[in-house]
Amino acid sequence: MNIALDNKWDSGMSDFSIENLNNVDCILHGRKTGEGFIPYWTDVANNANDSEHKLGKRFSEIPNIIFSNTLKESKWDNTTILKGNIKDAIQDLKSQNGKDIIVYGGESFVSSLIEHNLIDEYYLLINPVAIGSEQPIFNPLKNNLQLTLAKCKPFACGVVLLCYSRQK
Incomplete structure (x- = not known):
């Protein structure tokens, strides 16, 4: 999902992101996002003068997995390439402690x-911010996706976090 990180990003969102990352031990990316995300946040983590240095450090501490059938090996530290059937590979990751x-x-x-x-x-x-040329993440859905609102958190900058849980 592409989210514009412009002047709308604020310290409250940064604090939320760090808090949220404390609950994870793996960051999963598609190839295209991983190729931009990992080097960007590594640079931020290595620059103590960057306003998002603390967030960048947290991102760089967590192991990354890039799902790709085209990349042969990782160019980045703390990053693994995962290949194969996406459903089987992700279910295997989810089953691990x-x-x-x-x-x-x-x-x-x-x-x-x-x-x-x-x-x-x-x-x-x-x-x-309306961006007219983006692709919808919920396309193509073959069946309705039943979600329940679990959390709603507004930030001072005007961005709103909506957290939905999947109904099983």
Whole structure:
């Protein structure tokens, strides 16, 4: 899911992100997102003068997994490439002991996770900026996705977090 991180990002959102990351021990990405996300946050973590240094450090401490059938090996520290059948691979990850897995991925990767019913909770950050050319993450849905609102948190900058749990 692509979220514009412009002047709307504030310290409350940064604090929430760090708190949320304390509940995970794995960050899962699609290839395209991983190739941008990991180097960006590594640079932030390595720059003590960056306003998001603390968040960047937290991102860089958590192991990353990039799901890709085209990448042969990882170019980044603390990153593994996962290949094969996405449904089987993610179900195997979910069956392992540990904390939660968080996903940062583009619309095609997230859509494939949704299609295979692999997401338990959806954290949607609604930014009051309209971007007309983005692809919907809920496309193509073959069946209705039944979700229950678990949390709603507004931030001072105007962004709203909506957390939904999947009904089983």
